[in-house]
Every structure is written in C-alpha cells, then in structure tokens.
Amino acid sequence: MHGHSVWPLICGEVESIRPYAFASQFAGGESSQLLRTPEFALHVHPGSDAIQFFLKPEDRWEVNDLYLKNLESADQMKAVLDAMFGVIRHPGPLAYPPLDALGSSTD
Numbered sequence: 001m002h003g004h005s006v007w008p009l010i011c012g013e014v015e016s017i018r019p020y021a022f023a024s025q026f027a028g029g030e031s032s033q034l035l036r037t038p039e040f041a042l043h044v045h046p047g048s049d050a051i052q053f054f055l056k057p058e059d060r061w062e063v064n065d066l067y068l069k070n071l072e073s074a075d076q077m078k079a080v081l082d083a084m085f086g087v088i089r090h091p092g093p094l095a096y097p098p099l100d101a102l103g104s105s106t107d
Helices: 069-088
Strands: 021-027 030-036 038-044 049-056
Touching: 021 069, 030 069, 038 069, 049 069
Parallel strands: none
Antiparallel strands: 021 030, 030 038, 038 049
8 A cells, every 4th residue: 555644735835745646446347447637537437448538627527528629638647547557556655657748628
C-alpha cells in the first residue's frame, strides 16, 4: 500500500499533494477505473470498452460526455491511468507518471 502525509496540505504549506487522483472499483468480475484532475475526469469501463471524458468543475454531475470531442486528451489520460496501475503494483515510493498539459478543445 502506498501513502504519504496530507499534513502539509492541511497546514496550507502546499496547494496539492498529488498531480491527479485515480481509483478503481471492482464489481461483478470487472474493474472500472477513474482518473481525475481539477479540469477533467476520465471514466474507463473495461467490460464494455466505454470511455467517458468530462469537463470539470463545470460538469459537476458528469452528464456531458465529451470523449469524442477530446480524443487526444482522453487517450493521454487513459495511457497515464494504465501506467499508474502498473506503478502501484510495485513497492516503494509512489511515482506518478507525468500527465502532460492537456488540450482544451472542449466545444
């Protein structure tokens, strides 16, 4: 298990403690995955190969899927998500794979 102190964040010494958040939910024999930045959210549903991409914080409830309008950014986030799940399988310090500046073609 990886982890680190959130104390610097609580004390206001830093604005963030990680470049993005990621999660996985295992249910019914399949795993759904999520990668979230302050600007975007990516949902991957491997069982159906569905990928959803949302603009944050404007789309608070994540109802406007912009995947088809943001294929390049979504694919980049998917690659980082895949790399992140590879990183967490190994012991030691948690090194976040870099997430380059994403485009903002969210028309």
